[in-house]
Amino acid sequence: MRLTAGESVASKTSRDVLSRGLGVLRQAIREQPRIFAVAVVGSVLFGGMIIVSARVVGSVIGEVALPAIERGEVGAGTLALAATALFGISVLRVAGIFGRRLGAGYMQYRLQASYRRRVTRRYLELPLSWHHRNSTGTLLSNANSDVEAAWYPIAPLPFAVGTLVMLVGAIVSLFATDWALALVGLAVFPALFALNVVYSRRMAPRQARAQRLRAEVSGIAHESFDGALVVKTMGREAQETARFAGRAGELRDSLIAVGRLRGIFDPLLETLPSLGTLAVLVVGAFRLRQGAISVTELVSVAFLFTVLAFPVRAIGWVLAELPRSVAGWDRVRRVLDATGEMPYGQRVLDPAGAGPATLTFDDVHYSYPPAEAHPPGAQVLGEVGFTVPSGRTVALVGPTGAGKSTIASLAVRLVDPDSGTVLLDGVDVRELTSASLAGTVALVAQVPFIFDDTVRANIALDRPGVDDEVVWAALRLAEADGFVAALPNGLDTMVGERGTSLSGGQRQRLTLARALAGRPRLLVLDDATSAVDPRVEAAILAGLRSSTAQAGVPAASILVVAYRRATIALADEVIYVEQGRVIARGTHSELLATVPGYVDLVTAYEQAEVERAQESSYGDDVAPLPSGLEIEVDR
Amino acid sequence: MSATTETSDTQEAREETTWQTLRRGLALSPELRTGLAGTLALALVYMVGRVAVPVAVQQGIDRGLVGGLNLNVVWSVVAITAAILTITTICGYLMMRRLFTVSETALANVRTRAFRHVHDLSMLHQQSERRGSLVSRVTSDVDQITQFLQWGGVILLVNLGQLVVTTAVMLAYSWQLTLVVLAAFLPAVFVIRQLQRRLGTAYATVRQRTGTLLGAIGESVVGAPVIRAYGIAGRTERRLDEAIDRQRLAQQRAIRISIVGSSVGELAAGLALAGVVVLGVLLGVDGTLSIGQLTAFLFLVTLFIQPVQIATEVLNEAQNAIAGWRRVLDVLDVAPDVADPGEQGRQLPGGPLDIRFAGVRFAYPGGPPVLHDINLEIPAKSRVAVVGETGSGKTTFAKLLTRLMDPSAGAVLLSGVPLTDVRFDSLRSRVVMVPQDGFLFHATVGDNVRFARPELTDEQLSAAFTELGLSDWLEGLPAGLDTPVGERGEALSVGERQLVALARAYVADPDLLVLDEATSAVDPATEVRLQRTLDAVTRGRTTLAIAHRLSTAQAADEVIVVDRGRVVQRGPHDELVRDADSVYGLLYASWLEQTR
Incomplete structure (x- = not known):
């Protein structure tokens, strides 16, 4: 949004941007003072050598070449001295370049690395609710391009600082030479400086617009290719291409606008110092006639104007990058300053020998953090209370959107309740250490997440004590050992985006194995076998049920979100939720007898069968009831 | 993996020279040649401006300053040079303007063409590449070229010219x-x-x-x-x-x-x-040699070093840009293996469609066969469920039927017309598939549903939701049809996304609807309701459902059972379950065990 602001807004706030941009630069210098000093010393040396080289060239022409040509003879010593001086200046300039560019580069890269580290640390510390409020794309660019943009001006900064010093030196040196020539300098240098500033100021919003359009073009491409299946099967390639072409056309126009501006200013920036040199020739000729200056001085000043143009542009580069830098910095700071992390406590639950854990929800309320699809504060859960006793299996049943996944997230403390408590073995989960919590409970989510790594790493996650034997045991229990063994490199096969692609069911079974490998005392399954075939799922559940304590996997309490009757049947108790409230709890048969919503949900297939049977007994030619009406009756 | 990509990049670089890439690129974008001669002429004039000052210094010194001051000479030298500089500056502007306009226009076309081409590539090809790398073909790779042209390219052009012009002037002096x-x-x-x-x-x-x-x-x-x-x-x-x-x-x-x-x-x-x-x-x-010529030489040497100094950086940028260009061209060169017959193709006959698989085999490239010799006929207007265990090949059916892929052997025919002969516009408007993962675009619910038919009004969309029995769900959303669904629809639950995807396919009004586990994430009660309403609204069309839950199979006119790439059973549910030891019998027993 900020970038869509037009040029007028940009110039109105440009003073603000300038001062804030300088603030960012100050921050950079505070963090890397030594390396910055090295870079500036190098840059000043370089700039100083430019002035010195102009004087030396002047002297060589005026005091060596001119007398020699006039006299028709030259001393070898003088000539050698002139050559040595010119080459010596080059060597010193090289030293300056090394200091300046190495310092600036290292400073920029170090700052980038340091802030990438800080931003990603923050990602790991901030709660999931914060993650949900930000799109994946935003978080990726915060850690990547925003950090980069914040420190872009660092690369030309030492050069610009050195150039400022050099400009002052040049003016002083000009006044020391001749006041009339110095006045030419006083006219040309500020003009050059001003031209650079105007150029950067005009360029910044155009560049920002191009950058924004680039991101939008990329966004369309990402989305369109992600949805390629839908685009293809609905034959919308032409319309998608038109959508893409529209934005690509805007990008083209904005890049042409950038180019036109370059077309105006680049030749002007070259021509201005040339005109300065011409002015020096005219003024110098007058002063030469007056006897106020020598040829040496005239040539040296003319040369100075020629070599000065390039360094002055460094100031423009810094100024041009400032708006982007400030925008990037703001976004980085937003992450670093975000509050609301979920601190872990100090308590540790007795790990081994304690048997399966007890999970208790005590009057838990939860509302969505403000996000675009939900009105702020929409309540998801209210007055939720239940217990999963040690070693028991509890099924969580309810229609789509009832809040089951939220309960699962609360149980493993991915989010904290607004009020009420979630307790493990009687201890508030907020008092537990991260390690103790992760060692006690494991969640298998509805949508499996696979790291871009080997099968082994995906399951073991470098957790202590999870060796290949444990991994295989977990895979067996998750009914995943068969397909993993058949993979080209077994446990060493790369999976994830860059590896072998797995089917949805295979991914779910891998994440199940990941949970089991940690030997949790409470297992939370959030519809975690939805993509697994019924027969395979039955085998997994039977295994979980009978084998608690088998193959190195100790017995666990289980909270399972389920639709399937077989899964529910395995549970000792069923909790039925609707619209964020616990409507009923009891055994499956108790709920069947007393809760109509529950009956509708779990016997949907049977009812359908019965109705079908009735319909076919009426005969096939009887038209079905208008469907909408039927739904109304159902409800 | 990335390491291997890197080596293959360098190998590619050896296979095709920079020159060949440029030729290919120019052949593809002839508009890049537009007015090229004029642009180069302007560039040449622009470069003359660079040597104007050293020449002026030489002339001024030799004829106006040394050996008798002559201010008039100095004046005229300066005036002429200033005039030349004015002209060269204007030429510089015109040169850049032409260059940027032509190149940006050409590259925007390349970008759009590559985008369309990626969509035209088969599902198979799209899947074999990382999604991200396809995106970078139309984004960062093209960006690399345009950025090079805007910065490095101009520098390269101007500096090469500067090298030539400077050398010429130096040669003229000594x-x-x-x-x-x-x-x-x-x-x-x-x-x-x-x-x-x-x-x-x-x-x-x-x-x-x-x-x-x-x-x-x-x-x-x-x-x-x-x-x-x-x-x-x-x-x-x-x-x-x-x-x-x-x-x-x-x-x-x-x-x-x-x-x-x-x-x-x-x-x-x-x-x-x-x-x-x-x-x-x-x-x-x-x-x-005169003193003025010697002075001019010292100026010219500084002009000479600039191009050499920046050569390392600019040449690198050039190489990256060429590599980017090559990657874009390579994508454009991949012939779509599932091609639209276009104008020569046939329209599907009107009315409900029947399906025929004639000796269809399918294997992924380099993989084992997925389907073996499938021969099937499915009459028009029938509702068929395809069932089988994971990996049995049932999803391949859906992909072949919608021509996301072509069979390795045999043919798929709709109402007697081989799919390979059917024009895509006809195929896509008559045959619609609802995939398992209900991908939604970052827009509102309404915009997602009218994806295939943008002309539909909100009233028509609401009516469609009502016909599907989903009006209650729609009304429960914070802003109804105007509710944003978030990136990839992630603001909705997985089940809700499937509902929207189903509505999207429904309003597309196809004659053959292919459902690939389209309701796998919704709760059973909703699923059963949807099933029944779908049965009603799709009556009179042909429906093929890849089923994961056997409730779908029970409701279908006919069930096709796939096992290890072969059709092992087909018939109505009631008939198939009679053989308890058959593949379907076992699947159904397991299903009952799960749901009863």
Whole structure:
């Protein structure tokens, strides 16, 4: 949004941007003072050598070449001295370049690395609710391009600082030479400086617009290719291409606008110092006639104007990058300053020998953090209370959107309740250490997440004590050992985006194995076998049920979100939720007898069968009831 | 993996020279040639401006300052030069304007063409590439070319010209001094060529490590719930830190090489200046060189070093841009293996469609056969369920039927017309598939539903939801049809996304509807309701449902059972379940066990 602001807004706030941009630069210098000093010393040396080289060239022409040509003879010593001086200046300039560019580069890269580290640390510390409020794309660019943009001006900064010093030196040196020539300098240098500033100021919003359009073009491409299946099967390639072409056309126009501006200013920036040199020739000729200056001085000043143009542009580069830098910095700071992390406590639950854990929800309320699809504060859960006793299996049943996944997230403390408590073995989960919590409970989510790594790493996650034997045991229990063994490199096969692609069911079974490998005392399954075939799922559940304590996997309490009757049947108790409230709890048969919503949900297939049977007994030619009406009756 | 990509990149580079890529690129975008001669002529005039000042200095000194002051001469030299500079500046502007307009226009066309081409590639091809790499064909690869043209390209063009024009002026003044300058720069050019190669590898390493870093950051963002639930923040931090540091070290290495490159150019310039002074004074003493010419030479040497100094950087940028261009061209060169017959193709006959699989076999490239010799006929207006275990090949049916892929052998025919002969516009408007993962675009619910038919009004969409029995669900949304669904629909639950996807297919009004586990994530009660309403609204059309829950099979007119790539049973549900030991019998027994 900020970038869509037009040029007028940009110039109105440009003073603000300038001062804030300088603030960012100050921050950079505070963090890397030594390396910055090295870079500036190098840059000043370089700039100083430019002035010195102009004087030396002047002297060589005026005091060596001119007398020699006039006299028709030259001393070898003088000539050698002139050559040595010119080459010596080059060597010193090289030293300056090394200091300046190495310092600036290292400073920029170090700052980038340091802030990438800080931003990603923050990602790991901030709660999931914060993650949900930000799109994946935003978080990726915060850690990547925003950090980069914040420190872009660092690369030309030492050069610009050195150039400022050099400009002052040049003016002083000009006044020391001749006041009339110095006045030419006083006219040309500020003009050059001003031209650079105007150029950067005009360029910044155009560049920002191009950058924004680039991101939008990329966004369309990402989305369109992600949805390629839908685009293809609905034959919308032409319309998608038109959508893409529209934005690509805007990008083209904005890049042409950038180019036109370059077309105006680049030749002007070259021509201005040339005109300065011409002015020096005219003024110098007058002063030469007056006897106020020598040829040496005239040539040296003319040369100075020629070599000065390039360094002055460094100031423009810094100024041009400032708006982007400030925008990037703001976004980085937003992450670093975000509050609301979920601190872990100090308590540790007795790990081994304690048997399966007890999970208790005590009057838990939860509302969505403000996000675009939900009105702020929409309540998801209210007055939720239940217990999963040690070693028991509890099924969580309810229609789509009832809040089951939220309960699962609360149980493993991915989010904290607004009020009420979630307790493990009687201890508030907020008092537990991260390690103790992760060692006690494991969640298998509805949508499996696979790291871009080997099968082994995906399951073991470098957790202590999870060796290949444990991994295989977990895979067996998750009914995943068969397909993993058949993979080209077994446990060493790369999976994830860059590896072998797995089917949805295979991914779910891998994440199940990941949970089991940690030997949790409470297992939370959030519809975690939805993509697994019924027969395979039955085998997994039977295994979980009978084998608690088998193959190195100790017995666990289980909270399972389920639709399937077989899964529910395995549970000792069923909790039925609707619209964020616990409507009923009891055994499956108790709920069947007393809760109509529950009956509708779990016997949907049977009812359908019965109705079908009735319909076919009426005969096939009887038209079905208008469907909408039927739904109304159902409800 | 990334390491291998890198080597294959360099191998490619050896297979096709820069020149060949440029020729291919120009052949594809002939508009790049538009007005090229004029642009080059303007560039040449622009470059004359660069040597105007040294020439003016020489003329001014020799004819106006030394050996008797003549202010009039100085005046006229300055006036003429100023006039020349004005003209060259304007030419510079015109040159850049033409260059940018032509190149940006051409590249925007390439970008759009590549985008369309990626969509035209088969599902198979799209899946074999990382999604991200396809995106970069139409984004960063093209960006690399345009950025090069805007910065490096102009610099390269102008500096090459500057090198030529400067050399010409130097030769006009003194061939001996020109030789000195060239002799001083020759070793530098050789060293810089070497360095440039190393710099290319160094930048490639930076790119590769940046890719790894982005992957690591992505995992820490997308995998946040897993990282938190498993308490593996420490492990993630270590991986991130390693990736961050490795990228930084690569960047530092690259800048070191780059600095050495420009230092070599700087030293060569010092050497050239020293040589010019020594020889120049000696020539002056001999009377073959004037003081003004010697002065002009010192100016010209500084003009000469600029191109050499920036050569390492610009040539690298050029190589990256060429590599980007090559990648774009390579994508455009992949012939779509599932091609639209276009104008020559046939329209599907009107009315309900029947389906025929004639000797269809299918195998993924290099993989084992997925389907063996399938022969099937499905009459029009029937509702068929395809069932089978994971990996049995049932989803392949849906992909072949919608021509997302072509069979390895045999043919799929709709109402007697082979699918390969059917025009895509006809096929896509008559045959619609609802995939399992109900991908939604970052827009509102309404916009997603009218994806295939943008002309539908809100009233018509609401009516469609009512017909599907989903009006209650729609009304429960915060803003009804105007509710945004978030990136990829992630603001909705998985089941809700499937509902929207179903509505989207429904309003597309197809004659053959293919459902690929389209309701796998909704609760049973909703599923059953949807099933029944779908039965009603699709009556009179042909429906093929890939079923995961056997409730779908029970409701179908006919069930096709697939096992290990073969059709092993077909018939109505009631008939098939009679054989309890058959594949279907066992599947159904397991289903009953699950749901009863």
